[in-house]
Amino acid sequence: MRPAVPKADVEQRTADGLRPRADGDPVSVSCPADLPMEVGATIDCVVTRADKRYALKLTVTQATPPTDAHWSSELGELLGPPG
Numbered sequence: 001m002r003p004a005v006p007k008a009d010v011e012q013r014t015a016d017g018l019r020p021r022a023d024g025d026p027v028s029v030s031c032p033a034d035l036p037m038e039v040g041a042t043i044d045c046v047v048t049r050a051d052k053r054y055a056l057k058l059t060v061t062q063a064t065p066p067t068d069a070h071w072s073s074e075l076g077e078l079l080g081p082p083g
Contacts, residue, residue, distance in 0.1 A: 002036055002037070003036075003063075003065035004034035004036050005034060005069050007034050007035075010034070010058065011029045011031055011045070014045070014071075014073060015028055015047075018073065022049050022050075025049050025050045027049045028048045029045055029047050030046045030048070031043055031058070035069065035071065036060070037060065037063045037066070038060060039060050039061065041060045041063075042059045042060075043057075044057055044058075045058060051081055052081065053078070053080060054077065055075070055076030055079060056073055056075055057073070057074045057076060
């Protein structure tokens, strides 16, 4: 099995990183699966802030298996209210 960052860790770390840019609004991130620990790997998630949902693409920028990975996030289109 390839090393990966567990889904819950990806969601929490990403939300923590986005919160300062959200003017103090609560931010939650939902991803469909674990994030492969491989530079260039991507996963499409959803970020919810102030009753709006946006597409969020995460891309691994640094990986040192089995425990250390860093990724960037790119905010995408508005998906609408949580539902």
